[in-house]
Amino acid sequence: MECFLFLVKEGDFCMKKSFTWILLMMSALLVFTGCSNQSSSSKSSDSDEDKIVLRFTWWGGQERSQKTQEVIDLYEKAHPDVKIVPEFSGLEGYFEKLDTQLASGNAPDIIQFGGNLNDYVLKGVVLPLNEYMGKELDLSKHPENMINAATYDDKFYGVVLGVNAGGLVMNKTAFDEANLPIPADDWTWEDLEKTAKSITTSLDKKYGVLDFDEDGFGMFLAQRDKIAYDDGKVGFEEQDAKEWFQLWQDMRESGAAAPAELQTQNQDDPAQSLIVRGDVAMQFVFSNQYAAYNSATKDELTFHIPPYDAKTGKNGVTLLPSQFLAGNAKTEHPKEVAEFLNFFVNNIEAGEVLGMDRGIPVNSEVREKVSASATEEDKVVLDYIDLVTKTSDAEYTPLYPGYVEEQKLYKQTVETIAFEKDSVDNASKKYFKELNKIIERHSK
């Protein structure tokens, strides 16, 4: 502590001389920081003086970012008056950053959203695109349900970047080892339990299946003609939740599903997922992720439709939008934003560059082109989407408002049950009560 005092004393005698200098340097510093702030904002830099600058943000891995950058280059070549500034990151922290930017009025002009688009539409920060439809923005080759997926109160908010469907990745290598055939397409929950149990018993340190998690729950509800979220309200009863949670608790108890401790180790990153690590033989994921899972392991993975409800005979799987590309309501160049969105999903060349990384292209023409040059992995996904298109018996439902908070609740409920910290009955009751509270709060 004393040495600090000593330092101050020593510096004392040269203070007056250098005083002016220090003050000058400080003010210079302030000016510099002020400057750098300005140049990094949305105003254009010197060389692009008269160009329209649009900032474009998305999340994704290295490969997606490279492909997206290529499309940006294509667009800039075709539109020399527009400059697109890319701002990308991984999914972790993406929405936290976006929320902060939106709050401070400093958000990018073009924004990639997930199923949580409705949360942002509700808060009025997404650009309605109706006045550009049919002009700058051509939706004539998009399927109607994908247009509806981004339509709220008759306003259209964003183009769908890819069509997706939930399904099961299955480790074919493991099935072969266990001498089991890949199940038929019209299998039931009972078949799933039987298959999974055989795998657990015949293979060492491998379990049959991982808990389907929340997306599976939506499918389960659709099988009994209910939906998760219905226009401001929860669309199912507490009993439905209870039966779903019980189904998985039974699976864990019978040894068909991975135990709690293993289940919580699963991560979104394919390389850290239980199926790739070899802990389970079946896992519920979205079809656009199939290639990422398959390339992360040496084993052969296939993609399979989830089980049917034996009583209702329904499957509940439906085509979903994987992501949306939308505009910021506060953008200064809404028309150019619409033009860029149009290019991104409708331009053949752009579509070929992007491939199926964000799901199967929505534009039928682009889809044909991409299918023609599909890789083996892409073909698996295309076949699956074809199958779902033919067999689908459910409607697309948007996510709950307050999705992130609801997700936390769901995960916590599942873990509480799996680790047996509470009974299925109590946990389901609490889940249903809290879910209603969250939805009420976020619908305001």
Added chain:
Amino acid sequence: MSLRAKTKNSLIAYGFLTPWLIGFFGLVLGPMIASLYLSFTHYNLLNAPQWIGLENYKNMFFDDDNFWDSVHVTAKFVVLSVPTQLLSALLVALLLKKGLKGIGIYRTIYYLPSLLGGSVAIAILWRNMFDSNGLVNSFLSLFGIEGKAWISHPDYALYTLVILSIWQFGASMIIFLAGLKQIPENLYEAAEIDGANKFQSFIHITMPMLSPVIFFNLVMEVIKSLQAFTSAYIISGGTGGPINSTLFYTLYLYQNGFSFFNMGYAAAMAWVLVLVLAIITGILFITSRYWVYYEDGGGK
């Protein structure tokens, strides 16, 4: 000193203070007042805040299990990590005080974790170490023990964070070491002549003489632990899971503010934390009267 010289002197002082003053009013006081206001509103970050009075505070105390989970987890973390960390810091400081050969190297080695410990990289390293097939379990398997999936189990996850925090004892250790060196040798010599053994001189000389430093470290570590965030955020992947077992108070605050669109609620939580910090520090200061010995303050 003439009046002119006096004015000039204060001008110089304010000149030096200006950057700090700008920072204080613009970046500390302003946001604090704003957050106090926001804590009485429903604010989703994207639309204008709406005044709702005390509702955030009412929800927090009476209607939010996650909040109480986070309070519980944080309290447990502080109670487990602060005393253990201070104890290990003191022990290592006592060892290093003995004047080993190459003491500078040891000092640096023990200090390093507290420089690195708060970083994202270390948290990731920790996650891999305590993973089900991580370093810790490989080590345990040498003795035939099958380890748990430490960070994925609600009964153990918090302890990995406690260990991470204890591992960063370096900063308190350095302060203890400085404090130990300040204790005059002649006190020990006198005690030795009077026939005191090592343990007696530790209890009757080292402890009282060191008590101001212990007090300082205690206050700093309690405040730091109550505000712990990074390790839990990284190790639980931002969720505070499994089952809220690593949901630190600040992590839940962050989730509310930036993931759940409840910035008003987050602001209210921040103010409750400030109050709790102030009360705990106040209590520590009051009790310090009874156990902290200031040599130059006439004993107590």
